[in-house]
Amino acid sequence: AxxxxxxxxxxxxxxGAPVELKCNYSYSGSPELFWYVQYSxxxxxxxxxxxxxxxxxxFTADLNKGETSFHLKKPFAQExxxxxxxxxxxxxGGKLIFGQGTELSVKP
Amino acid sequence: xxxxIQSPRHEVTEMGQEVTLRCKPISGHNSLFWxxxxxxxxxxxxxxxxxNVPIDDSGMPEDRFSAKMPNASxxxxxxxxxxxxxxxxxxxxxxxxxxxxxVLTFGAGSRLTVL
Numbered sequence: 001a002x003x004x005x006x007x008x009x010x011x012x013x014x015x016g017a018p019v020e021l022k023c024n025y026s027y028s029g030s031p032e033l034f035w036y037v038q039y040s041x042x043x044x045x046x047x048x049x050x051x052x053x054x055x056x057x058x059f060t061a062d063l064n065k066g067e068t069s070f071h072l073k074k075p076f077a078q079e080x081x082x083x084x085x086x087x088x089x090x091x092x093g094g095k096l097i098f099g100q101g102t103e104l105s106v107k108p
Numbered sequence: 109x110x111x112x113i114q115s116p117r118h119e120v121t122e123m124g125q126e127v128t129l130r131c132k133p134i135s136g137h138n139s140l141f142w143x144x145x146x147x148x149x150x151x152x153x154x155x156x157x158x159x160n161v162p163i164d165d166s167g168m169p170e171d172r173f174s175a176k177m178p179n180a181s182x183x184x185x186x187x188x189x190x191x192x193x194x195x196x197x198x199x200x201x202x203x204x205x206x207x208x209x210x211v212l213t214f215g216a217g218s219r220l221t222v223l
Contacts, residue, residue, distance in 0.1 A: 006150075032210050034210070034211070036212075043111075043214050043215070043216055043217075044151075044199065044201075044214040045214065046211055046212070049210075049211065086150070086151055090210030093163070093164075094139050094156070094158060094163075094203065094205075094210060095153070095156060095163070095164055096141065096153070096203075096210050096212060097153050098143070098150060098151035098152075098153070099150060099151075100149065100150030100151075101150040101151065
């Protein structure tokens, strides 16, 4: 079965502190992992995907197949990073499921 | 392209009434998804279509929910009869069939309140 777990509903940090949003997945096939972000009053949008191995807005995420994790990290959080973050798992058939989401709050 | 277009943006209705949510995907996208967002459960996949054909509806809560995609540019999600527990934000999203598959573009959502 395809499953995504984000253990933290809310993560609160101070500006400049490191951030790690946790994501674990369960999937028997070859996974495609994504992070989507929803800023206040904006649409849900793609932040990054594991196959691109890119850094977007200072965020990175590494797929760890041994630990079945895809944690999102940023070394120095900014107030504008405050948003709802969703980890997502896609399969070859095009089905994409999401975790429950983690609300990131960056305080000044 | 205006992106994925959903209507209505807000709907307030009474329990027992029929609710119809509408979605226009991005032109050329062959996959369309309906998600429900609640505080308790986050984003749940209800159903998705590929080339207008329902592929997986295992997330549809119960028989009160139905979805159709009569053509490549239009889909509906219907709830009949509606109940207070159906109150949520319903998102439609679309994606290309091959290149960029699994990369979804979301609509603005339809916020449903059932009294």
